[in-house]
Amino acid sequence: MTEESDAKTRILVIDDGITMRLYYRSVLEAAGFEVEEAANGVEGHEKALSQHFDMMIVDINMPKMDGYSLLRAIRKNPAIHGVPAVTISTEARPDDAIKAFEAGANFYLTKPVAPEDLTEVARLMTGGSPR
Amino acid sequence: MALVKGKLPECDGAPRDLSTLLGALASxxxxxxxxxxxxxxxxxxxxxxxxxxxxxxxxxxxxxxxxxxxxxxxxxxxxxxxxxxxxxxxxxxxxxxxxxxxxxxxxxAPHLQVLLGDADSDVRIFAVNILASLRHDQVPEWLAEVIRTDAHVNVCAAAIDGLAEVGGPEVVKDLEALRLRFAGDAFMDFAITTAIRRIGSE
Amino acid sequence: MNAVSSMIDTEGLPAITAAEYAKFCEFFYRKTGIQYQVNKKYYVDRRIAERIQQTKSESFRDYFTMLRFEASGEELQVLINSLTVNETYFFREDYQFDALVTGILPALAKQKRRGDPIRIWSVPCSSGEEPYSIAINILERWDQSDSWNIEIHASDIDSKILAQARAGRFCERSVGRVSPQLLSKYFKPKIAGEYQICDELRSSIEFSLVNVVDPVQTRRYRDIDIVFCRNMLIYFDDAGRRETMEMFYECLAPGGFICLGHSESMSRMSSTFLPRKFKDVIVYQKPGEQE
Known part of the structure; x- marks a missing residue:
C-alpha cells in the first residue's frame, strides 16, 4: 500500500499503436494513475531502466522488440526484474497466455480491454487503489 | 601516456563467391x-x-x-x-x-489485397499495419475500405490507428458508421472520437 | 474564405492547430523517437511553418501529406535537420563522458585481459572536438588510464573536415566549456584567435576517412570496445540506420558499447543491442559471446 506516499502510482504503457496508448492513458489517468508511454519493446526497456514504475502494460506484437522478448530481458535484469507486468494481445492464438506467463507476465488480458477491467487489474497489480 | 596510436589491420575487399557464402550459412x-x-x-x-x-x-x-x-x-x-x-x-x-x-x-502492394482477405484476423491486422505505413496516396481510401468491410474489432481498430494519421474529412462518415456497428465498445468509441479529432473536422 | 485569414499568424507564417500539432508529434515520434510536448509547440510550429512556406505547400494538411507520403523521405530529413540543432564543441553532451569514465571503462576493464588494448571509435568525428574530448576525459578522470593501452580512432566521411580535425585548431566558441586549467594543459597558447591542441594528443589519435555505409571501408574496424556515434544516424533513413547498426554490431567486440546522441533512440534502429544504464545515461551493449 502506498497511501502514506505523495507520489502517484506509475504505469509504463508499451504498445506500438498510438490510439491504444492514448486509450490506456485516458482510462488509467482517470483512475488516478500516472502514465508514461513507449512505442516498442526497446524503448520500453530503456524507460523501464531509467525511471521507476509500479507496473507495466505490455503489448505482444510490436516492431523492433516484441512483448515476450521485452519481458524476458526485464526479468533477467536485477535492477528492474520485479516490476509487475500485464500483457495485452489480440486473442487469436490460444497459447499466447501460456507464452506470456513463461516470459514473465503476471497477468494476461485480450484486446479490446474494457476500462473497468483495466483499472481493476492495475489496482490489483499495484497493491490497492492509487495514491 | 595511456593513449596509444593503434593501427588497424588492412583487409582485402575481394568479394566471396555465391557458393562459398551459401555454404557459410550452415556454420x-x-x-x-x-x-x-x-x-x-x-x-x-x-x-x-x-x-x-x-x-x-x-x-x-x-x-x-x-x-x-x-x-x-x-x-x-x-x-x-x-x-x-x-x-x-x-x-x-x-x-x-x-x-x-x-x-x-x-x-x-500487389499482395496486400490477399492478406487483407485472410481468414486469420491476426494476419489481417498485420496487413493493415503494413498498409498504414506505406508511402502511397491511396492509403487512406484502402484503410477506409477496411473499416467499411472487416467484421473484426481489432482489425478495424488497427485501421483507425492509421486513419487518425492519414485520413481526411471524407472518412469521417465511415468512422461514424463504425461507431454504430460497435456500439457499446468503450475502446472503439474512444478510438473513433480520437481519430475524428485528429482529422480535424469535429 | 474567412478561414484563410485565421490560418496565418501575425508574422505571416501559416498557423498550426492543436489537433494538427498532435498529429505531427505522433508521426515524428514514431519515425524518430523524439517526443515534443505541448510546451514546445511554438518552437516546432515555427520550423514547420517555415518548411510549409519553403516547399510552397498550401496548408499544414498539404505539407503533412507530402511529409508522410513522399517516397524519398527527403522532406522528413530536411525537417529533422531544422528541428535538431547540430553543432560540435568540446565536452558537448558531457554526461556521456561522465558515463564513459565512471561506468563504461571500469566495466570494460573488468571483462578485458590486461595487455589487450581498449579501442574507441569516434565516428563521425567532424572537426575533432569529440575524439579530443574523449581523450582529455580519459586522461583526466579515469584513474586506471595508465594501466591500459587506449586507442582512439576517429573517422569522418568529409576529407576537408578531417584535415581540420588532424590539425586540431579550434576557435574560442569551440573550447568555451574547457576550463582554463585544461586549456593550458592540453592546448598551445592562443595564436590569432585559435587554440591549437597539443602535439601529444594530436599524434595519439588515428584519423581516417570512412564512409560508414561502405562495407569495404568499415571492414578494418574490428574488436572495437566503444563506439561514439552521435547525431549522425538521426539524419539517415530507416534502411541506412539499420544497416549502420549492423555494421557497428560487426565492428564491436562482444560486450562492446555504443553511445548515441541525446536525441537519437536505439528504439528506432535496432533490437540487437541491450540498453545499459550508467549513472543516468543509457548506452547500448552488444551481447556477449554466448548469443
Missing part, C-alpha cells in the same frame, strides 16, 4: 553466418536460400541481418515468402517480417 558460429548473410546482398539469386534460413535461424543478430539483406534484395517473390511468416507462431519472426515488408512497398 555453427553465428558470426560466420551473419557475415555471410551480409555479404549475400551482392547476390539476388540467394534470396530463396535466405528466406529458408529465416525459418531455422535462432540468433537474433543473424535474423536481423537476414531481414536487412532481404529488404535489399526485395522482389514480389521475396515479399510473398516473407508474408508467410505473418502466421508464424514465433513472434520475433512475425514482427521482423512485418517491419521488412513495410520497407518494400512496391513488392508487397
Amino acid at each position: 555453427p558460429e553465428s558470426a560466420v553466418r551473419r557475415n555471410a548473410v551480409r555479404d549475400l546482398k551482392l547476390y539476388p539469386d540467394s534470396a530463396e536460400a535466405l528466406c529458408a534460413q529465416l525459418q531455422d535461424e535462432t540468433s537474433p543478430s543473424v535474423r536481423a541481418a537476414l531481414f536487412s539483406t532481404l529488404i535489399h534484395l526485395q522482389s514480389p517473390h521475396v515479399a510473398v515468402r516473407l508474408a508467410e511468416f505473418l502466421r508464424s507462431d514465433d513472434v520475433q519472426l512475425r514482427n521482423g517480417a512485418i517491419e521488412a515488408l513495410q520497407e518494400m512497398p512496391d513488392a508487397i
Whole structure:
C-alpha cells in the first residue's frame, strides 16, 4: 500500500499503436494513475531502466522488440526484474497466455480491454487503489 | 601516456563467391553466418536460400541481418515468402517480417489485397499495419475500405490507428458508421472520437 | 474564405492547430523517437511553418501529406535537420563522458585481459572536438588510464573536415566549456584567435576517412570496445540506420558499447543491442559471446 506516499502510482504503457496508448492513458489517468508511454519493446526497456514504475502494460506484437522478448530481458535484469507486468494481445492464438506467463507476465488480458477491467487489474497489480 | 596510436589491420575487399557464402550459412558460429548473410546482398539469386534460413535461424543478430539483406534484395517473390511468416507462431519472426515488408512497398502492394482477405484476423491486422505505413496516396481510401468491410474489432481498430494519421474529412462518415456497428465498445468509441479529432473536422 | 485569414499568424507564417500539432508529434515520434510536448509547440510550429512556406505547400494538411507520403523521405530529413540543432564543441553532451569514465571503462576493464588494448571509435568525428574530448576525459578522470593501452580512432566521411580535425585548431566558441586549467594543459597558447591542441594528443589519435555505409571501408574496424556515434544516424533513413547498426554490431567486440546522441533512440534502429544504464545515461551493449 502506498497511501502514506505523495507520489502517484506509475504505469509504463508499451504498445506500438498510438490510439491504444492514448486509450490506456485516458482510462488509467482517470483512475488516478500516472502514465508514461513507449512505442516498442526497446524503448520500453530503456524507460523501464531509467525511471521507476509500479507496473507495466505490455503489448505482444510490436516492431523492433516484441512483448515476450521485452519481458524476458526485464526479468533477467536485477535492477528492474520485479516490476509487475500485464500483457495485452489480440486473442487469436490460444497459447499466447501460456507464452506470456513463461516470459514473465503476471497477468494476461485480450484486446479490446474494457476500462473497468483495466483499472481493476492495475489496482490489483499495484497493491490497492492509487495514491 | 595511456593513449596509444593503434593501427588497424588492412583487409582485402575481394568479394566471396555465391557458393562459398551459401555454404557459410550452415556454420555453427553465428558470426560466420551473419557475415555471410551480409555479404549475400551482392547476390539476388540467394534470396530463396535466405528466406529458408529465416525459418531455422535462432540468433537474433543473424535474423536481423537476414531481414536487412532481404529488404535489399526485395522482389514480389521475396515479399510473398516473407508474408508467410505473418502466421508464424514465433513472434520475433512475425514482427521482423512485418517491419521488412513495410520497407518494400512496391513488392508487397500487389499482395496486400490477399492478406487483407485472410481468414486469420491476426494476419489481417498485420496487413493493415503494413498498409498504414506505406508511402502511397491511396492509403487512406484502402484503410477506409477496411473499416467499411472487416467484421473484426481489432482489425478495424488497427485501421483507425492509421486513419487518425492519414485520413481526411471524407472518412469521417465511415468512422461514424463504425461507431454504430460497435456500439457499446468503450475502446472503439474512444478510438473513433480520437481519430475524428485528429482529422480535424469535429 | 474567412478561414484563410485565421490560418496565418501575425508574422505571416501559416498557423498550426492543436489537433494538427498532435498529429505531427505522433508521426515524428514514431519515425524518430523524439517526443515534443505541448510546451514546445511554438518552437516546432515555427520550423514547420517555415518548411510549409519553403516547399510552397498550401496548408499544414498539404505539407503533412507530402511529409508522410513522399517516397524519398527527403522532406522528413530536411525537417529533422531544422528541428535538431547540430553543432560540435568540446565536452558537448558531457554526461556521456561522465558515463564513459565512471561506468563504461571500469566495466570494460573488468571483462578485458590486461595487455589487450581498449579501442574507441569516434565516428563521425567532424572537426575533432569529440575524439579530443574523449581523450582529455580519459586522461583526466579515469584513474586506471595508465594501466591500459587506449586507442582512439576517429573517422569522418568529409576529407576537408578531417584535415581540420588532424590539425586540431579550434576557435574560442569551440573550447568555451574547457576550463582554463585544461586549456593550458592540453592546448598551445592562443595564436590569432585559435587554440591549437597539443602535439601529444594530436599524434595519439588515428584519423581516417570512412564512409560508414561502405562495407569495404568499415571492414578494418574490428574488436572495437566503444563506439561514439552521435547525431549522425538521426539524419539517415530507416534502411541506412539499420544497416549502420549492423555494421557497428560487426565492428564491436562482444560486450562492446555504443553511445548515441541525446536525441537519437536505439528504439528506432535496432533490437540487437541491450540498453545499459550508467549513472543516468543509457548506452547500448552488444551481447556477449554466448548469443
